[in-house]
Amino acid sequence: MTTTRSGGDHTAAHGCPAQYARLHEPVPVSGRDALWDQLRQEHGPVAPVEIEPGVRVWLLLGYQENLSVLQNPHLFTRDTRRWREVVEGRMDLSRPTFSWRPNALYADGAEHTRLRSPIVDALGKVDMAATDRTVRRIAEELVDSFIADGRADLVSEYAVHLPVLVVNSLYGLPDSYGHMLGDITRIVFDQDAERGEEGVARMHQYFSGLVNRKRNRPGPDLVSWMLQHPIGLSDNEVAHQAALINNASHMPTTHLIGNTVWTLLTDPRIRTAHTDARLSVQSLLDHVMWSNTPFQTLLGRIALQDIRIGGAQIRSGDAVLLGFAPAHRDPSVQREEDKDTGVAGGSRAHLMFGAGPHACPARELARMIAATGVTVLHERLAGLQLDVAPEQLRWHQSPFVRGLRELPVQFVPAAPRGPQKTAAAEPRTREVAVPGPDEPEDLLGKLMGWWRGLRG
Numbered sequence: 001m002t003t004t005r006s007g008g009d010h011t012a013a014h015g016c017p018a019q020y021a022r023l024h025e026p027v028p029v030s031g032r033d034a035l036w037d038q039l040r041q042e043h044g045p046v047a048p049v050e051i052e053p054g055v056r057v058w059l060l061l062g063y064q065e066n067l068s069v070l071q072n073p074h075l076f077t078r079d080t081r082r083w084r085e086v087v088e089g090r091m092d093l094s095r096p097t098f099s100w101r102p103n104a105l106y107a108d109g110a111e112h113t114r115l116r117s118p119i120v121d122a123l124g125k126v127d128m129a130a131t132d133r134t135v136r137r138i139a140e141e142l143v144d145s146f147i148a149d150g151r152a153d154l155v156s157e158y159a160v161h162l163p164v165l166v167v168n169s170l171y172g173l174p175d176s177y178g179h180m181l182g183d184i185t186r187i188v189f190d191q192d193a194e195r196g197e198e199g200v201a202r203m204h205q206y207f208s209g210l211v212n213r214k215r216n217r218p219g220p221d222l223v224s225w226m227l228q229h230p231i232g233l234s235d236n237e238v239a240h241q242a243a244l245i246n247n248a249s250h251m252p253t254t255h256l257i258g259n260t261v262w263t264l265l266t267d268p269r270i271r272t273a274h275t276d277a278r279l280s281v282q283s284l285l286d287h288v289m290w291s292n293t294p295f296q297t298l299l300g301r302i303a304l305q306d307i308r309i310g311g312a313q314i315r316s317g318d319a320v321l322l323g324f325a326p327a328h329r330d331p332s333v334q335r336e337e338d339k340d341t342g343v344a345g346g347s348r349a350h351l352m353f354g355a356g357p358h359a360c361p362a363r364e365l366a367r368m369i370a371a372t373g374v375t376v377l378h379e380r381l382a383g384l385q386l387d388v389a390p391e392q393l394r395w396h397q398s399p400f401v402r403g404l405r406e407l408p409v410q411f412v413p414a415a416p417r418g419p420q421k422t423a424a425a426e427p428r429t430r431e432v433a434v435p436g437p438d439e440p441e442d443l444l445g446k447l448m449g450w451w452r453g454l455r456g
């Protein structure tokens with residue numbers, strides 16, 4: 001595949017760091033979007049960038065270039081162990097952003113199908129109507145935990161909890177385990193390497209314990225369905241795929257909720273269109289996934305051969321950074337925003353859920369969690385507004401994620417709906433459900449003991 005478009009004609013100039021835009025440096029005052037546009041002007045649809053000091057990859061700025069890489073796994077592998085930096089010992093794959101795990105996300109071809117099929121089939125068995133009710137229950141309970149105060153941080157008190165609690169319910173566990181899993185997930189993705197290592201070990205314990213429990217006591221849940229799948233994954237393989245489901249769902253769904261609420265609070269045209277029912281919540285999510293993508297970039301793919309793409313000469317073993325946010329600004333697909341509502345869109349589908357063999361198998365579920373999450377806030381929090389000036393909001397500096405660190409809001413205080421003095425209200429109340437008499441002191445039960453100790 002050779003895609004050649006206008007713009008820079010360049011090779012992997014490893015000796016010339018001046019050519020590499022440093023994505024690891026603080027976001028420029030003009031914002032990342034201006035940076036993507038500038039890189040496109042300088043290099044065309046593929047630009048050489050640094051994602052850490054000395055760590056160089058090719059950033060795909062063009063829509064078509066992103067699609068081509070996603071849809072050609074025989075040219076670009078998902079197996080990060082093939083990255084030259086790893087092969088030659090300059091990078092290890094122990095961090096969440098640069099990792100390899102024995103799961104579907106990092107596999108290709110027949111192995112990918114073997115690991116992905118149980119995930120897809122298990123997700124296909126989920127009762128979406130019942131799950132929507134669960135999402136609403138959890139969202140309502142989270143709102144109950146802060147509604148009387150008239151103030152909240154909708155990231156730390158709401159958006160980070162909702163996806164993990166929903167996924168935990170799909171594993172067939174009570175909410176208290178979801179809060180534990182949420183804490184462990186946050187430790188894993190923490191920047192602190194030492195804590196991260198402990199988090200990885202605890203997460204392994206959580207999923208091994210979960211698989212063990214479901215092997216002994218199966219139920220109508222994702223893990224039991226994966227264990228029963230005719231493809232016959234081992235217990236360890238099911239544990240890794242269950243961990244993938246959690247890790248893949250957590251961050252993007254959290255930031256889709258956060259970025260959508262931010263959009264409603266800072267863009268009066270969008271808010272009015274949504275309140276007047278001219279803009280459905282699903283269209284609102286699409287607007288956010290076009291214009292304020294939770295993944296701005298995603299690492300990535302590794303070239304399996306020397307290949308010329310978008311004017312860049314990519315060498316076998318080079319890493320490619322998928323550029324969802326830049327692709328959405330590609331003039332070849334960017335549409336004028338709707339004059340009536342202010343909604344952004346494009347002449348093609350947005351790439352937020354990926355494309356090709358690894359495309360997100362849970363887009364319907366993800367959209368439902370985010371849509372119900374945003375709707376419950378809209379319904380329950382009267383007079384919702386930011387509690388700080390928009391320019392005081394802190395965004396993650398990561399080149400990969402676009403999301404808020406906090407979203408402080410105020411609203412008219414109201415009484416909780418109850419009756420739930422609930423497990424889902426734990427972030428505030430710290431009342432943690434203890435394993436009941438029917439919950440054995442197995443690996444998962446022991447982990448619960450550790451977690452309770454951690455929270456004091």
Ligand code: HEM
Nearest residue numbers: 104105116245248249252253256352353354358360362366
């Ligand atoms: C707004 C929320 C979400 C977004 C934007 C999103 C996006 C994506 C993208 C872009 C990929 C492809 C990665 C690649 O090609 O390298 C992916 C893969 C995946 N996602 Fe999602 N996702 C979301 C929510 C979820 C949820 C809720 C689940 C499960 C409950 C989930 C499960 C997965 C899994 C298992 C994969 C790996 C598929 C494979 O490699 O074959 N995602 N997701």
